[in-house]
Amino acid sequence: xxxESYYVGLSAILFTIGVVGVVIRRNPLVMFxxxxxxxxxxxxxxxxxxxxxxxxDGQAVAxxxxxxAAAEVAVGLAIIVTIFRLRRRLSVDDLSLMRW
Amino acid sequence: MAHVAxxxxxxxxxxxxxxxxxxxxxxxxALFLVVNLGAIAVLYATLGAEFLAxxxxxxxxxxxxxxxxxxxxxxxxxxxxxxxxxxRAWRLLALPAGxxxxxxxxxxxxxxxxxxxxxxxxxxxxxESIARLLFTQYLFPFELTSVLLLxxxxxxLLLARRKV
Numbered sequence: 001x002x003x004e005s006y007y008v009g010l011s012a013i014l015f016t017i018g019v020v021g022v023v024i025r026r027n028p029l030v031m032f033x034x035x036x037x038x039x040x041x042x043x044x045x046x047x048x049x050x051x052x053x054x055x056x057d058g059q060a061v062a063x064x065x066x067x068x069a070a071a072e073v074a075v076g077l078a079i080i081v082t083i084f085r086l087r088r089r090l091s092v093d094d095l096s097l098m099r100w
Numbered sequence: 101m102a103h104v105a106x107x108x109x110x111x112x113x114x115x116x117x118x119x120x121x122x123x124x125x126x127x128x129x130a131l132f133l134v135v136n137l138g139a140i141a142v143l144y145a146t147l148g149a150e151f152l153a154x155x156x157x158x159x160x161x162x163x164x165x166x167x168x169x170x171x172x173x174x175x176x177x178x179x180x181x182x183x184x185x186x187x188r189a190w191r192l193l194a195l196p197a198g199x200x201x202x203x204x205x206x207x208x209x210x211x212x213x214x215x216x217x218x219x220x221x222x223x224x225x226x227x228e229s230i231a232r233l234l235f236t237q238y239l240f241p242f243e244l245t246s247v248l249l250l251x252x253x254x255x256x257l258l259l260a261r262r263k264v
Contacts, residue, residue: 002106005210007143010110012205014117014136016198021121023194029126029172033133036164037117040140047149056224059149060233066159067245071252073164077171078259084175093187 007048014041026091028080032073039069106146113139126172130165137161149225 014037021034043062050058116139119132137160144153224230234242 002102002146006106006110007147008209009206010113010143012202012209013114015205016202017114017117017121019201020194020198021117023197024191025121027126029168029175030120030129033120033129033168036133036160037120037136040137040160043152044140044143047144047147047152050149051147056149056229056233057237059152059225059230060238062149062152063155063230063234064238064241064245066155067249070159070164071248073167074252074256075259077167078256081171081174082259 004048004052008045011041011045011048014038014044026093028092029077031092032076032080036069036073039065102146106143109139109142109146112136113143127169130168130172133168134161134165137165144225147225151225151227151230 018034018036018038018041021037022031025031025034043065046058046062046065048058050056050062113136116132116136120129120136123129123132137156141153141156141161144150144156
């Protein structure tokens with residue numbers, strides 16, 4: 001059986017890649033996908049810790065994270081589409097103001 | 101055998117995550133993310149979380165990624181990241197910062213390995229055990245999730261109206 005620490009280490013790697021992706025990319029869609037990467041890394045750590053502790057609570061919490069991620073993606077993509085409709089550009093460097 | 105399988109799936113997950121971050125084309129990034137989500141679903145299955153593995157495939161790789169691909173197609177990407185980056189030096193700072201964050205995570209996680217020597221074999225990840233948990237102990241958060249999804253749906257409809 002593979003020890004849980006391997007899963008948690010993999011989760012740390014994926015989370016770091018997600019953080020770097022949010023910082024180095026300029027496309028808000030790719031930044032959103034990097035956020036999904038981070039959420040998945042956190043979910044993987046939750047499930048791995050749940051197995052270490054020995055009860056399925058971690059999986060229930062991961063399920064809630066999944067539902068919240070779905071809501072977040074829907075709202076975020078709607079906001080991005082609205083901004084694109086108003087500005088005709090899609091680079092986060094142009095979006096430093098909340099109102100213009 | 102299990103270690104080899106874990107290594108292969110972990111390598112696929114890391115490689116697809118790097119592909120998402122490093123490829124310029126957003127649609128390629130979305131497809132890499134689908135691969136990454138599938139690999140994580142396989143890892144859930146190896147951890148005994150069968151329900152979560154299926155939910156991952158259905159919710160993430162199915163619903164969320166379709167939404168992403170749809171948004172990418174609508175917004176015509178690929179034009180906005182071709183020019184020279186005006187803040188390249190600042191963005192390159194992300195690499196040492198990311199390395200630092202990774203070391204911190206390893207330090208926090210690896211610091212308490214000694215406490216968990218016992219591998220517990222019987223963690224129910226089936227639909228029945230998760231449902232029992234969701235409908236008894238986590239009933240209130242579960243209902244709150246439904247309210248959250250409804251609010252998100254109404255908000256998206258409001259945002260996506262033609263006349264704002």
